[in-house]
Amino acid sequence: MEKSLMTELYCRAYDASARAYAPYSRFPVGAALLLPDGSIMTGVNVENRSYGLTNCAERTAVFAAVAAGYRTFQAIAIATPAAAAPTGPCGGCRQVLSEFAPPETPVIFGASPDNLVETTIGELYPFDSLHELGR
Numbered sequence: 001m002e003k004s005l006m007t008e009l010y011c012r013a014y015d016a017s018a019r020a021y022a023p024y025s026r027f028p029v030g031a032a033l034l035l036p037d038g039s040i041m042t043g044v045n046v047e048n049r050s051y052g053l054t055n056c057a058e059r060t061a062v063f064a065a066v067a068a069g070y071r072t073f074q075a076i077a078i079a080t081p082a083a084a085a086p087t088g089p090c091g092g093c094r095q096v097l098s099e100f101a102p103p104e105t106p107v108i109f110g111a112s113p114d115n116l117v118e119t120t121i122g123e124l125y126p127f128d129s130l131h132e133l134g135r
């Protein structure tokens with residue numbers, strides 16, 4: 001994936017994080033998916049006073065993309081501006097990401113554009129034995 005495209009995707013995730021609903025953790029997260037037609041779908045974490053009903057930014061973005069008619073994505077960026085160090089997606093989100101994009105799909109995350117981690121869905125979620133069931 002071209003570096004400028006990943007940087008732009010990260011900037012969209014960062015901008016989205018300002019719209020997070022995170023009054024309980026005060027840890028806003030933004031996610032941005034690059035879709036096959038070149039458009040970008042963003043998502044934010046949406047917390048709840050029950051805590052357990054919280055939806056992560058990554059899943060918000062994936063579910064919004066599916067609701068808009070997409071079934072895959074080409075890359076994802078995740079911005080966690082309040083974090084002291086780059087924060088990767090939670091285990092549940094890793095599995096959801098793996099449902100809709102292949103292992104080589106780029107993932108980029110970090111608290112700021114000058115300290116980003118670049119990896120792939122396959123690195124974050126290896127040994128995906130159930131993957132074939134959904135195909």
Ligand code: THU
Nearest residue numbers: 025027029045056057088089090
């Ligand atoms: N969170 C995300 O939205 N994505 C991540 O990758 C890590 C955690 C949210 C969940 C909760 O609202 C807050 O961050 C603190 O865990």
